[in-house]
Amino acid sequence: MATVSHSAAVSHVGKIRANNQDSGYAGHSLFVVADGMGGHAGGDVASAITTKRIIDADKPYLSPQDAEVALQSALLAANAQIGEAVFEHPELTGMGTTVSSLVVLGDQVVIAHIGDSRIYLFRDGELAQITTDHTFVQRLVDSGRITEAEAMVHPRRSVLMRVLGDVETAPEIDTSILTTLPGDRWMICSDGLSGVVSHSVIADALSSSADAPAVADRLVKESLDAGAPDNVTVVVVDIGEAPAAPVAPTTVGSAAATLGIGEEPARNRSLRLPTLRLHPFRETHFEPDSQEYLSELIEEDERRARRRKIAWLVASILLVLIIAGAAVIGYQWTQTRYYVGADHGSVAIFKGVQQDLGPIPLSSVYEDTDVKLSDLRVYDRQQVEETISTNSLTEARLIVERLHDAVH
Structure with missing residues (x-):
C-alpha cells in the first residue's frame, strides 16, 4: 500500500519582501502551503492563523471522505478566525490567504484548495498541475480569451477571485480525492515558485533522485536565482510502499514565527498580532467573486485587446509606408543611371x-x-x-x- 516515505517543507522570504507572509507545514499525513496577502500587516497573520488551525487536521481518518470533510471544516474555521482577528484589530482589514493542502490516506490523496498556491503531481516522468488557480487571468485562459503564456505577464495576474479572509463568511473551497501510487512525488508551492520558475525547470527538479529535503531546497534556490520577487514556500511529499522512520512535523514561514503585538484573537490565543509595517513589494490584490467586478475586468481586457490590435495596425501601416517610401527612393535612384x-x-x-x-x-x-x-x-x-x-x-x-x- 502507498504511504508517505519522505517529506520536507522549506520557506524563504525572497529577495524583495520585507517579511515572510507564507506558511508551510509537512506533517505525518497532512501537508499545507498558505500564501498571505492584503493590508500593510496582515498576510503573515492570515497564513499563520490558517496553518495553525488546519494542523489540527493532521490525524488518522477512517475514510478519504472523512478527511475531505475535516479539511474543508478546518479551512472554514480558519476563515472565521481571520474575521475575528480583523474585528479585534481593524488595522488588519483586508488580510487573507490562499491555501493548498493535502492529506495522504493509504493509496488516496485528499485535496482542499483555494487561491493561487498550487499542488503538482510528478508521476512517471510527467508533471501535472492538479489544482486550478482561482484568479482572474485563469478565467480568461479557461474561456480562451488569452493563452497560458499571456497569463504569465498579464497586468491582472495578481487578482485573486477566491481566498480565505474577512470578506466572505463561507468561501467556496475546491476539494477532491485522487489515487496515489508508490513513486509519486507531490509538490505544494506558493506563487513565489510557480510564478517565477518555469514548468520545465520544476519538472526537472522533481525528477531528481535526491530526497525530498534536497529537492525542496533546489526549488527554492531556482526561485532565488530567478530574482524571487515574492516569498517562496515549497512542500515536497514522496510516496513509497513503506513509511520511513517517523519524523517530527515541520512548520515554516510565518506560522513558525512568533507574531507579536497587542491582544490575541479570542479563539486563537497562541497568535500575537504584528505591528504595522510597509512592504516595498506590491501586495497581491484580492477582489470578491462578483459578476459585476468580473464583467468590468473582462471589458477592461477587451479594451486592452482592442488597443493592441490598433497598435499593430498602426505599426503595420507605418511599415508599409516605410517600405513604399524606400521603394520610391530606390526607383528614383535607378533613373539616374x-x-x-x-x-x-x-x-x-x-x-x-x-x-x-x-x-x-x-x-x-x-x-x-x-x-x-x-x-x-x-x-x-x-x-x-x-x-x-x-x-x-x-x-x-x-x-x-x-x-x-x-x-x-
Missing part, C-alpha cells in the same frame, strides 16, 4: 539599371542609335548584348560614338 545595350538589333542607350523588380522593369530605352549589332565586331557585339554600364549619360554617348566610328 545609364547603360548601353541592344534594342531590336540596334545599339541603344538605356535609362535605369540592368535588373527588374519582379514584373516591374527598372530600365527603359532612353535613346536609339543607327548602329546595327550586325555591323559590330564580334567582341563589341558581345559587350553590347551583355550591356555596358556607365556613370552618366555623357559617358554612354561616348561609348556609342566609339562603336559608330568602329563600323564606319
